[in-house]
Amino acid sequence: MTDPTIPNAEIQSILEARHGDPFGFLGRHTRADGAMVVRTFQPEAHTVKVVARDGSIECPLEKVHSQGFFEGVVSGAAASGEYDIDVRTMGGKSSRFADPYSFGTLLSDQDIYFFKEGTHQKLWHSLGAHLKSYSGISGVQFAVWAPNATRVSVVGDFNDWDGRMNPMRNREGVWELFIPGITELAHYKFELVGADGGLHVKADPFAFFGQHGLQTASLVFNLDRYGWHDAEWMQQREAKNLYKTPMSIYEVHLGSWKRIPEQKNRPKSYRELADDxxxxxxxxxFTHIELMPVSEFPFDGSWGYQVTGYFAATSRFGNPDEFREFVDRCHQAGIGVILDWVPGHFPKDAFGLAKFDGSALYEHADPRQGEHQDWGTLIFNYGRSEVKGFLIANALYWLEEFHIDGLRVDAVASMLYLDYSRKPWAWVPNKYGGRENLDAIDFMRELNKLCYEKHPGTTIIAEESTAWPGVSKPTDTGGLGFGFKWNMGWMNDTLHYMEEDPVHRKYHHGEATFSMLYAYDENFILVLSHDEVVHGKGSLINKMPGDRWQKFANLRMLYAWMWAHPGKKLLFMGGEFGQWQEWNHERSLDWHLFLGEEHAALQHLLRDLNHLYITRPALHQMDHEPGGFQWLDASDGDHSIFAFMRIAADGDKVYCVINATPVPRKGYRVGVTEPGSYLELVNTDAPGYAGSGMVNPLPMPATETEWQGQPWSIVIDLPPLGVVWLGR
Structure with missing residues (x-):
């Protein structure tokens, strides 16, 4: 029978998991009659007693409600000091633990203030689940932002996922609770009664580890254990000028790079990938690996671009420390790691960020601002300080905790424009009546400024497909502050040119040369990414015209042209050996193609192009300065030939001549700046690259014959559908 001194309404709110202030009722309190009592809810208990931590006294509690609510007067050390709850069940099981409601506040006032202000740059240290020890008691400290919820509980495998067991304390919209006895890898979520009155069960937005697919629990994980071995890399990285050093990026989807067919076609783990x-x-x-998103996501078919766990490396391939080991080993091998990062949108999965506390918390409430029509996803509310702080802290988290060398920001155009892919009536103008997303612009500028300040030597890369000015220019000059921008214009024009039958290329010569009119407007990366080999676009080799030999010749020509063109380089996996099939995320690349000579030869060419690109400063040192490039002939459209030279700061030069037709050009004269003998550095038609063998094997002396605006010249044989690089 219920004790009349206890308000029945409060007991009922605990039993029904509606109580918004559990610390005001549960735990140790002075009752109205002056007695010191302890209250606890233990639905499985037969008997409960309070035991002073020093063992000096035991105080039995009375069952004051049939569903398992206990209260009792305590005395001595149990009334004034630390105490435990001792529980015995009808089945005879016993347990003893510190009362979660005996602990004081957990987060500092400063933590909460800076979070609400949007300036808490190490937010992951405060929110989420953290292994902690208070008064010698070990457990897990939980904290979650849900300002519009009326009740939030921690649920998990430690309390039978019962939202009545561990309701949290509300501190200005941040809910917190320390639960003693929980250990690493405990599964948990947050159960909320939302502003809409509904019950919501959510994964932790700050979880370091989580399940994926149909099972979506968060897991407690200790991030303080891993010992790094990349100090030399990190020290050198900080001093490196990325604009004057080579950057050749191999883009990878970890789940399909190489699977293990003998084990039900499973993807390789982080450690197996490190080995292979x-x-x-x-x-x-290659100098860098770029990974398609590794932040936790439920649906394989999204390729990682619909994120539900922004702070969790996906458990598909191992735990967070195993991913750290992968990055560490990359660095020890001299390879940088870039992550695709997705701050532009998030999915509507019920366990994720969508309507997190029963209201539009992370997203805009108005679908004209808060929903991507094309993708069926939600858009972050960049104007809300807590949301902006969440995203910036997440970027800093990957750079700090995982030593990531760069973030490639996905879908920047969709963030910049309020009317992105929308009908005229389906968007809301900014305060000036324009289409620019002013909040997103401020977010990106602050993101870039802080990332470069806190982690010098890293880079933030924009995938931006429009003509927005100053994407990779400094914020103090009005730019967005990104380090680099993907050159989508070069990619579209070049692939369109390459897809033309060579007999028609003379009519499209301007597409081949147009990129140099804007090459220095931004710090560009030339990209042949995963986006070009999916959704019916076909593989790169299949985009090339002609018979089998011509397809390979065209692709070799494209790569040698790309590697000589100003700008950093990115190539999606499979392109290096000419995979015939379009990329499929559910299966391995077609490694069996190495049985064919042309595929191995194409890979050999990529190896050699990268080697020369890295070792010849002329090919990378002045990528972003007009003085690093000069046309020799950009106007020979009738023959589909163009020639240029790349120039280093010390004057060293590499000459590149491209013949985009299958007609051999013997006796082609190339203008050079200096006398002496010249060597063929690369010829894409060489037998070692499965070409026809039209090469220039001997040193070629320059003669004092003015040509192409230069005082000297040499004569070469220019192969069909081929590229020749020349140097001294």
Whole structure:
């Protein structure tokens, strides 16, 4: 029978998991009659007693409600000091634990203030689940932002997922609770009664580890254990000028790079990828690996671009420390790691960020601002300080905790424009009546400024497909502050040119040369990414015209042209050996193609292009300065030939001549700046690259014959559908 001194309404709110202030009722309190009592809810208990931590006294509690609510007067050390709850069940099981409601506040006032202000740059240290020890008691400290919820509980495998067991304390919209006895890898979520009156069960937005697919619990994980071995890399990275050093990026989807068919076609783990992928990338002389998103996501078909766990490396391939080991081993091998990062949108999955506390918390409430019509996803509310702080802290988290060398920001155009892919009536103008998303612009500028301040030597890369000015220019000059921008214009024009039958290319010569009119407007990366080999676009080799030999010749020509063109380089996996099939995220690349000579030869060419790109400063040192490039002939459209030179700061030069037709051009004269003998550095038609063998094997002396605006010249044989690089 219920004790009349206890308000029945409060007991009922605990039993029904509606109580918004559990610390005001549960735990130790002075009752109205002056007695010191302890209250606890233990639905499985037969008997409960309070035991002073020093063992000096035991105080039995009375069952004052049939569903398991206990209260009792305590005395001595149990009334004034630390105490435990001792529970015995009808089945005879016993347990003893510190009362979660005996602990004081957990987060500092400063933590909450800076979070609400949007300036807490190490937010992951405060929110989420953290292994802690208070008064010698070990457990997990939980904290979650849900300002419009009326009740929030921690639920998990430690309390039978019962929202009545561990309701949290509300501190200005941040809910917190320390639960003693919980250990690493405990599964948990947050159960909320939302502003809409509904019950919501949510994964932790700050979880370091989580399940994926149909099972979506968060897991407690200790991030303080891993010992790094990349100090030399990190020290050198900080001093490196990325604009004057080579950057050749191999883009990878970890789940499909190489699977294990003998084990039900399973993807390789982080550790297996470290054993296999890193030596492979190193052997091809790439300087960086770019990983398609590794933040936790439920649906494989999204390729990681619909994120539900922004602070969790996906458990598909291992735990967070195993991913750290992958990054660490990349660095020890001299390879940088770039992550695709998705702050532009998030999915509507019920366990994720959508309507997190029963209201539009992370997203805009108005679907004209808060929903991507094309993708069926939600858009972050960049104007809300807590949301902006969440995203900036997440970027800093990957750079700090995982030593990531750069973030490639996905879908920047969709963030910049309020009317992105919308009908005229389906968007809301900014306060000036314009289409620019002013909040997103402020967010990006602050993101870039802080990332470069806190982690010098890293880079933030924009995937931005419009003509927005100053994407990679400094914020103090009005730019967005990104380090680099993907050159989508070059990609579209070049692929369109390459897809033309060579007999028609003379009519499209301007597409081949147009990129140099804007090459220095931004710090560009030339990209042939995963986006070009999916959704019916076909593989790169299949975009090339002609028979089998011509397809490979065209692709070799494209790569040698791209590697000589100003700008950093990115190539999606499979392109390096000419995979015939369009990329499919559910299966491995077609490694069996190495049985064919042309595929191995194409890979050999990529290895050599990367080697020369890295070792010849003329090919990378002045990528972003007009003085690093000069046309020799940009106007020979009738023959589909163009020639240029790349220039280093010390005057060293590499000459590049491209013949985009299958007609051999013997006796082609190339203008050069200096006398002496010249060597063929690369010829894409060489037998070692499965070409026809039209090469220039001997040193070529320059004669004092003015040509192409230069005082000297040499004569070469220019192969069909081929590229020749020349140097001294």
């Amino acid at each position: 992928l890193i030596p492979y990338v190193k052997s091809l002389n």
